[in-house]
Amino acid sequence: xxxxxxxxxxxxxxxxxxxxxxxxxxxxxxxxxxxxxxxxxxxxxxxxxxxxxxxxxxxxxxxxxxxxxxxxxxxxxxxxxxxxxxxxxxxxxxxxxxxxxxxxxxxxxxxxxxxxxxxxxxxxxxxxxxxxxxxxxxx
Amino acid sequence: xxxxxxxxxxxxxxxxxxxxxxxxxxxxxxxxxxxxxxxxxxxxxxxxxxxxxxxxxxxxxxxxxxxxxxxxxxxxxxxxxxxxxxxxxxxxxxxxxxxxxxxxxxxxxxxxxxxxxxxxxxxxxxxxxxxxxxxxxxxxxxxxxxxxx
Numbered sequence: 140x141x142x143x144x145x146x147x148x149x150x151x152x153x154x155x156x157x158x159x160x161x162x163x164x165x166x167x168x169x170x171x172x173x174x175x176x177x178x179x180x181x182x183x184x185x186x187x188x189x190x191x192x193x194x195x196x197x198x199x200x201x202x203x204x205x206x207x208x209x210x211x212x213x214x215x216x217x218x219x220x221x222x223x224x225x226x227x228x229x230x231x232x233x234x235x236x237x238x239x240x241x242x243x244x245x246x247x248x249x250x251x252x253x254x255x256x257x258x259x260x261x262x263x264x265x266x267x268x269x270x271x272x273x274x275x276x277x278x
Numbered sequence: 279x280x281x282x283x284x285x286x287x288x289x290x291x292x293x294x295x296x297x298x299x300x301x302x303x304x305x306x307x308x309x310x311x312x313x314x315x316x317x318x319x320x321x322x323x324x325x326x327x328x329x330x331x332x333x334x335x336x337x338x339x340x341x342x343x344x345x346x347x348x349x350x351x352x353x354x355x356x357x358x359x360x361x362x363x364x365x366x367x368x369x370x371x372x373x374x375x376x377x378x379x380x381x382x383x384x385x386x387x388x389x390x391x392x393x394x395x396x397x398x399x400x401x402x403x404x405x406x407x408x409x410x411x412x413x414x415x416x417x418x419x420x421x422x423x424x425x426x427x
Binding site: 150152154157161162165166169170173182184185186194195196197199 | 373374375376377379380383384387388390391394395406409
C-alpha cells in the first residue's frame with residue numbers, strides 16, 4: 140500500500156467534494172443541530188432506561204455538546220470513540236474543503252490489498268468493543 | 279459520451295501482488311447514443327428529482343424501458359430506494375437504542391448526497407455509476423434491458 144499525491148483524473152469522482160465537502164459537512168452540521176435540541180425532545184435510550192446498561196452509542200449527544208463548546212477532554216470522557224470519529228471527520232472535511240477550493244493535488248491510496256481493508260474493519264470493530272467496555276465500566 | 283468510457287492510462291508496471299489490479303467489475307450498461315441521451319434526459323432527471331420528495335417516478339422509465347439512458351438512471355434510482363428501505367428497517371430495528379438514530383442520520387444524508395450526484399450526472403448527460411452503491415444497481419438489475427421498439 141502506498142499513498143500518492145496526484146491531480147484529479149477527469150472520469151473519476153471527486154471524493155473530496157462528494158465525501159468531504161458534501162457528506163461530512165452535512166453530517167457534522169446534523170450532529171451539531173441534533174445536539175442543540177432540548178433534552179426532552181431527544182429520544183432516550185430504552186436499553187439504558189430498562190436495564191441500566193448503556194448501548195454503544197450512549198453519550199454521543201453529550202460528546203458533541205462538549206466538542207462544540209471546545210471541551211475535548213470532557214467529550215472524550217463521555218464517548219472516546221465518538222470524539223475520535225468526529226475529530227477525524229472534521230479533519231478530513233477541512234482537508235477536502237482546502238483541496239477543492241485551492242485545487243490542491245489529492246491524496247490517494249496507490250493500491251490497497253484486501254488484507255489492509257479487512258485489517259481496517261478489524262481495528263474499527265476492536266475500537267467499538269473497547270469503547271463499549273469503557274462505557275459499561277463507567278456507567 | 280465516449281469520454282466517460284475512457285480509462286486513464288497508467289504507466290506499465292510489473293504486476294507484483296501489491297500493484298496487481300482488482301478484478302474488473304462487470305461492464306456497465308452500453309453507452310447511450312447522443313439522441314437517446316437527449317430523449318431520456320428529462321425522465322432521468324425526474325427520476326432523481328422526484329425521489330427527493332418521495333415520489334417513485336423512476337418506475338416509469340423502468341417499466342417503459344424504451345430508452346437506454348433513462349433506464350440506466352432509473353436502475354440507479356431504484357438502488358437508492360432499496361438502500362433507503364434498508365436504512366429505514368435497520369434504523370427502525372435499532373431505534374430502541376441510540377444507534378438507530380445514528381443509522382438514520384448517517385444513512386439518509388448519504389442517500390441524499392447520492393441522489394444529488396445522480397441528478398447532476400443525469401443533467402450533464404453522463405452515464406456514470408453512483409459512488410458506493412451504483413455498481414450494485416448494474417449487477418442486480420442487469421436483466422432489465424432496453425426493449426427495442
